[in-house]
Amino acid sequence: MKMATHITTTNPYNNTSLETYTYYSSEAIDNILNSANNTFKTWKKASLSKKTELLKHVADNLSKNKEKYSKLMTLEMGKPITESIAEIEKCMYLCDFYAENAAILLSDEIIETDAKESFISYDPLGCILGIMPWNFPFWQAFRFAIPTLTAGNTVVMKHASNVTGCALAIQQVFEDAGYPKGCFSTLIANHNTVETIIENDIIKAVSLTGSEKAGREIAKIAGAQLKPTLLELGGNNACVILNDANLDAHLSTIVKARMQNTGQSCIAAKRFIVEAGIYNEFLNKFTEAVATLNFGDPLLEDTKIGTLAREDLADTLEEQIKASVTKGAKVHYGNTRNKAYYQPTILTNVTQDMPVFTEETFGPVAAIIKVSNKEEAYKLVSNTKFGLGTMIFTEAVEDARQQIINIEDGAFFINDMVKSDPRLPFGGTKNSGYGRELSREGILAFTNKKTVYVK
Numbered sequence: 001m002k003m004a005t006h007i008t009t010t011n012p013y014n015n016t017s018l019e020t021y022t023y024y025s026s027e028a029i030d031n032i033l034n035s036a037n038n039t040f041k042t043w044k045k046a047s048l049s050k051k052t053e054l055l056k057h058v059a060d061n062l063s064k065n066k067e068k069y070s071k072l073m074t075l076e077m078g079k080p081i082t083e084s085i086a087e088i089e090k091c092m093y094l095c096d097f098y099a100e101n102a103a104i105l106l107s108d109e110i111i112e113t114d115a116k117e118s119f120i121s122y123d124p125l126g127c128i129l130g131i132m133p134w135n136f137p138f139w140q141a142f143r144f145a146i147p148t149l150t151a152g153n154t155v156v157m158k159h160a161s162n163v164t165g166c167a168l169a170i171q172q173v174f175e176d177a178g179y180p181k182g183c184f185s186t187l188i189a190n191h192n193t194v195e196t197i198i199e200n201d202i203i204k205a206v207s208l209t210g211s212e213k214a215g216r217e218i219a220k221i222a223g224a225q226l227k228p229t230l231l232e233l234g235g236n237n238a239c240v241i242l243n244d245a246n247l248d249a250h251l252s253t254i255v256k257a258r259m260q261n262t263g264q265s266c267i268a269a270k271r272f273i274v275e276a277g278i279y280n281e282f283l284n285k286f287t288e289a290v291a292t293l294n295f296g297d298p299l300l301e302d303t304k305i306g307t308l309a310r311e312d313l314a315d316t317l318e319e320q321i322k323a324s325v326t327k328g329a330k331v332h333y334g335n336t337r338n339k340a341y342y343q344p345t346i347l348t349n350v351t352q353d354m355p356v357f358t359e360e361t362f363g364p365v366a367a368i369i370k371v372s373n374k375e376e377a378y379k380l381v382s383n384t385k386f387g388l389g390t391m392i393f394t395e396a397v398e399d400a401r402q403q404i405i406n407i408e409d410g411a412f413f414i415n416d417m418v419k420s421d422p423r424l425p426f427g428g429t430k431n432s433g434y435g436r437e438l439s440r441e442g443i444l445a446f447t448n449k450k451t452v453y454v455k
Contacts, residue, residue, distance in 0.1 A: 003190065003192065004023070004190065005022060005023055006020050006021065006022055006023065007020065007021045007022075007023065007161045007164050007188065008020045008021075009021075009076050009161075009162055009163070009164055009165055010162070011075050011076070011078070012077065012078040012306075012307045012308065012309055012310060012311070012340040013078050013297060013298055013306065013307050013340075015339070015340075018075060018076065018165065019164070019165055021164050021168075021188055022188070023188055023189060023190055023193075024187060024188050024189055026193075026196075029187060029189060029193065029197065032156060032182075032185045032187060033127065033156065033197070033200055033202045033203070034202070035181065035182035035185065036127040036154040036155070036156055036182045036183075036185055036202065037126070037127055037154075037182075037202045038182060039154050039180050039181065039182030039183055040124070040126050040127055040153065040154045040182075042180070043152060043153075043154055043180060043182075043183055044123075044124045044152040044153075046152075048102060048103055048106065048150075051102070051149070051150050051152075052098070052099040052100075052102050052103070052150070053099075054177055054178055054179055055095045055096075055098055055099040055102075055146065055150065056095070056096075056099050057176075057177035057178055058095050058146075058173060058174065058177040059091075059092045059095035059096055059099075060177075061173050061176050061177050062088050062091055062092045062095070062173065063092060065173075066085060066088045066089070067085075069084075069088050069138065069166075069169060069173075070084035070085045070087070070088055071084070071299065072165050072166055072169060073087065073088075073137050073138060073163070073166055074298045074299055074306075075165075075299075076134075076137065076162060076163045076164075076165055076166055077134050077135070077137060077162060077163055077309040078262070078298050078306040078307045078308065078309055078340070079261055079262070079298060079306060080262075080298045080303045080304060080305070080306050081298055081299050081300070081301060081303070082301055082303075083260065083261060087136060087137075087138050087139050088138060090139055091138050091139055091142040093422060094139075094142055094143065094146050094422045094438075095142075095146060097422035097423065098146055098147055098150050098422070098443065102150050102443065105439075105440045105443050105444070106122050106150075106151060106443060106444075108120060108121050108122070108452075113453070115453045115454055115455055116454050116455060117452075117453075117454040118451070118452065118453045118454065119452050120449055120450065120451060120452070121449075121450045121452050122151070122444055122447040122448070122449060122450075123152070123447055123448040123450050124151050124152030124153040124446065124447060124448075125153055125204040125205055125446050125447065125448055126153060126154070126202070126203075126204035126205075127153065127154045127155070127156060127202050127203055127204060128148050128153045128154070128155055128156075128203070128204060128205050128206070128207060128446050129156055129157075129158065129197060129198060129203045129205070129206045129207070130144045130145060130148070130155060130156070130157040130158070130206075130207045130208075131157075131158050131194065131206065131207070131208040131209070131210060131214070131218065132144065132157055132158070132159045132160065132167075132209055132210075133160050133209050133210050134159075134160035134162050134163045134309055135261060135264045135265060135266075135309065135362075136261070136265075137159070137160075137163040137166035137167075138166060138170065139420075140209050141157060141159065141166075141167070141170050142170070143420065143426075143437055143438060143442075144157075144207050144209070144437065145157065145170075145174075145184060147437070147438070147442040147443035147445070148207070148443075148445070148446050149174075149179070149183060149184065150443060151443050151444070151446060151447050152447075153204075153446050154182060154183050154184070155183065155184045155185070156184075156185045156186075156187055156197075156203075157170070157171075157184070157185070157186050157187065158186075158187045158189055158194060158197070159186065161190075162309060162310060164188060167186045167188070168186055168188075170184075170186065171184055171185060171186040194218075194221075195221050198218070198221050198222055198225065198227065199221070199225055203227065204227065204446075205222075205227055205228045205229065205230070205446050206218055206222045206227060206228075206229045206230070207229070207230040207232075207435075207437075207445075207446075208229065208230070208231050208232070208233075209232040209233075209266075210232075210233065211233060211234055212233045212234045212360075212431050212432075214233075215231040215233040215433055218231070219231060228446075229435070230427075230433075230434070230435030230436075230437065230445055230446075231433030231434055231435060232266070232426070232427055232428065232432075232433050232435075232437065233266070233386075233428065233431060233432050233433040234266055234360040234386060234388075234431070234432060235266040235267055235268070235270070235360060235386050235387075235388030235389065235428065235432050236270050236271060236358075236359070236360050236361075236384045236385075236386040236388075237267055237268060237269050237270055237271070237386075237388055237389050237390060237391065237409075237418055238269075238270075238271045238272075238273050238380065238381040238384075238390050238391070239254060239257060239258070239269035239270075239271065239272050239273070239390075239391050239393070239417075240273045240274075240374075240377050240378070240381060240390070240391065240392045240393065240394075241254070241272065241273070241274040241275065241278060241282050241393050242275050242278070242374050242377065242392070242393065242394040242396070243275045243276075243277035243278045243374075244278075244394055244395040244396055245278060245282075245393040245394055245395070246393075246395060247278070247281065247282060247285055249415075250393050250415060251285055251286065251289055252289070253416060253417050254269065254286065254393065254417070255286065255289045255290060255293075256417060257269035257391065257417035257418070258270070258272075258364065258366050259290065259293060259304070259305065259344060259364050262305055262306045262307070262308060262342075262363065262364050263344075263361070263362065263363045263364035263365065264308065264309060264313075264362050264363060266360070266388060266432075267388050267389050267411075267418045267419065267420070269366070269391060269417065269418075270356075270360065270361055270366075270367065271350075271356075271357060271367050271369060271380075271384075272286075272366055272367065272368045272369065273369050273371055273377045273380050273381065274368060274369065274370055274371065274377075275371055275372075275373065275374060275377055276370060276371065276372050276373075279370050283332070283346075283348070283368065286346070286366070287332065287333050287346055290333065290334075290344045290346060290366075291333065293305045293344055295341065295343070305344060305364060307339070307340040307341045307342075308340045308341070308342055308362075308363055309340070310340060311339050311340045313340070313362060313363065314337060314339065314340050314341070314342045314363070316362070317342055317361060317362065317363040317365060318337055318342070319355075320355040320356055320359060320361055320365075321335060321345065321347065321356065321365060323354070323355045324347060324350065324354035324355050324356040324357075324367075325347075327351065327353060327354045328349055328351065328354075329347045329348070329349050329350050329351075329354055329356065329367075330347065330348045330349045331345065331346075331347060332346040332347060332348045332368070333345065333346040334346060334364075334365075342363050342364060342365075343364070344364040344365075344366075345364065345365040345366070346365075346366050346368060347365065347366065347367050347368060348368045348370075350367040350368060350369050351369075352380070352383060354367070357369070358384070358385075360386065378403055378406060378407075381407060382406070382407065382408050382409075384430075385430055385431040386428070386430060386431050386432045387408050387409045387410060387428045387429030387430035387431070387432045388409055388410055388411065388418070388428040388432040389409050389410060389411035389412070389413065389418035389428070390407050390409050390411070390412050390413070390418070391413040391414075391416065391417055391418050392412075392413070392414050392415070393414075393415055394414070394415070397414055397415070400414045401414070408429055408430065409428065409429060409432075410425075410426070410427045410428040410429055410432065410436075411426070420437075420438060421438070422438050422439065423438075423439055424438060424439050425437070425438055425439045425440075425441040425442065426438045426439075426442070427441075
């Protein structure tokens, strides 16, 4: 079978072709890696004040070009334009956070011992490979790159092929901000080339945000080279609605938790576990709210639901729903499909053996599970191979806090949706991966935690 030599990006809303890009040759990739390696030798020694000043330039660049980058994102993967704008603004906030806090986060940690002086020094590792997904084309890339670069590493990024335009634009953001050539480079490469890139001695570690399948494969390849990995994989987050939940206060958050980005988020609420006493009220109000979400051209500001990013993603979602209905699930609302568009869908009578309960559903489908009491609710939360996050809606906050030790996920949110925040570590457990991005953990993820001992 002949290997493809080009990528053509497509607007999923109207199926029109956008741009065609040529895969980089092996020679071009080697040149990029060598450039990143050479740049690292000087970049790691650059002052932190210089690095944080460049972060401010990145934020300014994003601000000046917010409309252009937002439109590109929406055209390539169908995200409603208002959400694309919010994504660029979140990247700006990320830059601001590390510009203000990097000096503290990277400072040596003094440890009192028998030595005259002893401390931990956080030294950069070298060139780090980032393999990024299409669902948050700018945020995922910046979430990886900003702390990694600020710690003194250089970065090469292999982005999802359907957002190649975004990938090249992101490289331009860093170059225009004044980063030395080789600090951040985009690789236009196919999946078969990734293994060779990881095996290259220049690559010191790998960060992947993607599917469980991709995570297992990348970890296997990197592990054979004894190279560390950070994996942020799929999720099947539970959203627990207890009898005392204040639906009037939190309903819009609950709807957003499932339907944001047309449901294409690893940390979206996917399994809605609802206590019997509030079940009917919740189902009625949730359905009414979902029914108001407007579908249309994602470039229009009043569009709240777009298409899925690719037609094959709608195929997968349709198969999961059909298999669940065969097992007894009821379509309470929605379930209309047209190519890459999938209508927001609510399924009831969902049981633990159905695909919409056991698998990650990457699209606007909400699986509703009715439980008799909160004990049953909490028991169902961890009945999953994934472990990204759980959200609980209840007025009994102190009671919910008692469940922290019992929830195995990387995040536990009470009366809010699971979301990433530069100030807090982000990552999962079990089949959702390992390692943490953002906050102090994120900037130290690709550092050598070096013990220094002075007698």
